[in-house]
Amino acid sequence: MRKQLLFFLLSFNLFGDIIIPQESKQLLLVQANDFNTTQATLQAYSRDKQGWKKVFKPISVNLGRKGLAWGEGEVYFPHSKKEPLKIEGDGKAPAGLFSLDGFFGYDKQNFNFPYLQLHKDDICVDDSYSKDYNTLIRVKDKHAYKSYELMRRQDNLYELGILVGHNKKGLKNRGSCIFIHIQKAHNSPTAGCTSLPKTKLLELMHWLDVSQKPLLLQLPRQSKFY
Numbered sequence: 223m224r225k226q227l228l229f230f231l232l233s234f235n236l237f238g239d240i241i242i243p244q245e246s247k248q249l250l251l252v253q254a255n256d257f258n259t260t261q262a263t264l265q266a267y268s269r270d271k272q273g274w275k276k277v278f279k280p281i282s283v284n285l286g287r288k289g290l291a292w293g294e295g296e297v298y299f300p301h302s303k304k305e306p307l308k309i310e311g312d313g314k315a316p317a318g319l320f321s322l323d324g325f326f327g328y329d330k331q332n333f334n335f336p337y338l339q340l341h342k343d344d345i346c347v348d349d350s351y352s353k354d355y356n357t358l359i360r361v362k363d364k365h366a367y368k369s370y371e372l373m374r375r376q377d378n379l380y381e382l383g384i385l386v387g388h389n390k391k392g393l394k395n396r397g398s399c400i401f402i403h404i405q406k407a408h409n410s411p412t413a414g415c416t417s418l419p420k421t422k423l424l425e426l427m428h429w430l431d432v433s434q435k436p437l438l439l440q441l442p443r444q445s446k447f448y
Contacts, residue, residue, distance in 0.1 A: 240319065240439060241297060248436035249274070250322075250402075250426070252416060256444045257306060257317075258289040260411035264418065266426060268434075277429065283418045287411035288313035290442055294389040294396050295320040308388075308397040308414075310350050315414050316400055320438045321387035325427055326358075326401075328374065328381045334431040340380065344373040346399035356389050356398035371399055379404050382423055384430075386416075386438055402438070416440065 242249065247269045254262035262285050266277040291306035292299060293316025308316045325331070326338040338344075343361060347354040349369040364370060373380055383403040389396045397414065405417035416438075430436050 240441075242319075242437065242439075243296075243435070245435050246437050247434040248430060250436065250438045252283060252285075252438065252440040254285060254290055254440075254442045256289070256442045257291065259442075260285050260287060260289060261409060262416075262440075264416075266429065278425065281418055281422045281426075283416050284405050284409065284411050285416060286313050286315040286414040290315050290317045290440070292316070293318045293320070293400075294391065294393060295387070296437065310348065310395045310397055312397075313411075313414060315412065315416055315440065316386075316388045316397060317441050318388075318439075320400075320440070321390075322430065322436050322438060323385040323387045323390075326373065326380065326383050326385065328378075331382075331427075333427055334433070335427070336432065340374045342374045345370040346373060348398045350395045350398075355394070356392045358385070358399075377406075378420070379406060379417070382420060382427065384423075384427065 249267040251265045251267060252262050262283050264281040264283045267274045268277050291308040291314035292301050293308040295318035297319050299318055308314055324336045325333055326340055328340055330339055331337055341360055345361060345364060346358045347367055347370045349355060349367050352367055380403055383401045386400040386402060388400040401415045403415055403417050404420045404423055
């Protein structure tokens with residue numbers, strides 16, 4: 223156990239009190255005032271031999287309509303019983319450290335990231351008891367699922383988006399279909415994702431590079447990790 227802990231510490235370094243893998247050279251840091259706020263600030267960082275450096279100006283983003291709750295990410299964050307846990311349909315965006323697992327959108331694009339051009343049959347399954355829970359799939363027979371989200375929407379919210387690696391094990395009722403996507407309006411909260419203006423999102427997507435293993439760190443400032 224001690225050898226495993228030593229290897230863990232040697233393989234990672236600290237971003238504040240947060241452990242970030244050495245291989246990750248890009249980071250999106252989203253900071254909210256507390257667990258209940260619906261707005262936050264996003265700051266992009268890149269890492270070189272000298273450490274972390276800010277990229278772009280801070281961006282105002284929207285969180286879930288009920289704020290934040292601890293999600294299932296890359297590492298476990300010790301927390302008190304008073305702090306909320308992310309569950310399906312709670313209207314909260316997940317707090318924690320998450321991988322960025324792909325891009326999606328309505329039109330053809332050219333990014334340094336795997337990109338899915340959305341089809342009318344693409345859905346994200348939010349039925350907690352389905353074998354495809356928390357999975358973006360293309361299906362003809364949507365009646366096989368009790369609950370799902372159409373990805374090719376009538377509005378522009380998913381015209382561009384980033385897949386957030388939340389609850390990748392598909393744990394029942396722990397939340398699904400978490401994205402970074404275009405905002406509905408200024409200061410308009412989401413169902414549990416993180417949203418921002420299209421121009422800012424596009425700028426981030428052109429900057430992000432899958433070879434840099436970028437991560438999303440999303441936390442309330444009241445957390446003990448600050």
